[in-house]
Amino acid sequence: MQLEGSCHCGAVHFSLSSATPYPYQRCYCSICRKTQGGGGYAINIGGDAGSMKIRGRDNISIYHARLKEPGDKRAHASTAERHFCKRCGSALWLFSPEWPELIHPFASAIDTPLPVPPERVHLLLEFKAPWVEVEAKPHDKQFKGFPEESLAEWHERLGLTSAG
Numbered sequence: 061m062q063l064e065g066s067c068h069c070g071a072v073h074f075s076l077s078s079a080t081p082y083p084y085q086r087c088y089c090s091i092c093r094k095t096q097g098g099g100g101y102a103i104n105i106g107g108d109a110g111s112m113k114i115r116g117r118d119n120i121s122i123y124h125a126r127l128k129e130p131g132d133k134r135a136h137a138s139t140a141e142r143h144f145c146k147r148c149g150s151a152l153w154l155f156s157p158e159w160p161e162l163i164h165p166f167a168s169a170i171d172t173p174l175p176v177p178p179e180r181v182h183l184l185l186e187f188k189a190p191w192v193e194v195e196a197k198p199h200d201k202q203f204k205g206f207p208e209e210s211l212a213e214w215h216e217r218l219g220l221t222s223a224g
C-alpha cells in the first residue's frame with residue numbers, strides 16, 4: 061500500500077510503501093504518550109525505508125529519548141530516531157539504525173485513509189498513565205511489555221498482507 065503523510069503545518073510531506081499498514085499497535089509508553097499520544101497512547105505502523113521520499117527535510121528535527129533501565133547509574137540516549145516537524149511539532153516517524161530497512165510512521169501523520177484493524181494490541185502497559193483506561197475490544201491483546209508477534213507476523217496471521 062502506498063502511504064502519503066505530512067505534519068500539521070505542511071512543512072514536511074513524505075511517502076513510502078507499506079506491507080503492514082494496519083494501525084493496530086497502541087503503545088502506552090511514556091515517550092509515546094508525552095511526545096505524541098495525548099489520549100494515552102500512540103500508534104506506529106511499518107513501512108519500507110527504501111521507498112521513503114521526503115519533501116521539506118530541512119524542517120525535520122530528531123529526538124533521541126533518554127532511557128534509564130533499573131540498575132543503570134545514568135540515563136543513556138536511545139538509538140531510535142523520533143522524527144518530528146520542528147515548526148509545528150507533529151510526530152512523523154521512528155527510525156532505528158538496528159533495522160535500517162524499516163520506517164515506522166505514526167498513524168496520526170498519515171493522510172492516506174488507513175484500513176481499520178480487526179483487532180488491536182495494547183503494549184507497554186507497564187508504563188501506562190494511571191488516568192488512561194485501556195479500551196480493549198473482545199479480540200484485543202494486552203501486554204505489559206512488547207508483544208512477541210511482529211507487525212509483519214500480525215498482518216500474516218490475519219491474512220492482511222496484501223491489503224490495499
Ligand SMILES: [Zn+2]
Pocket residue numbers: 067068069070071072145146147148149150
Ligand atoms: Zn509542521
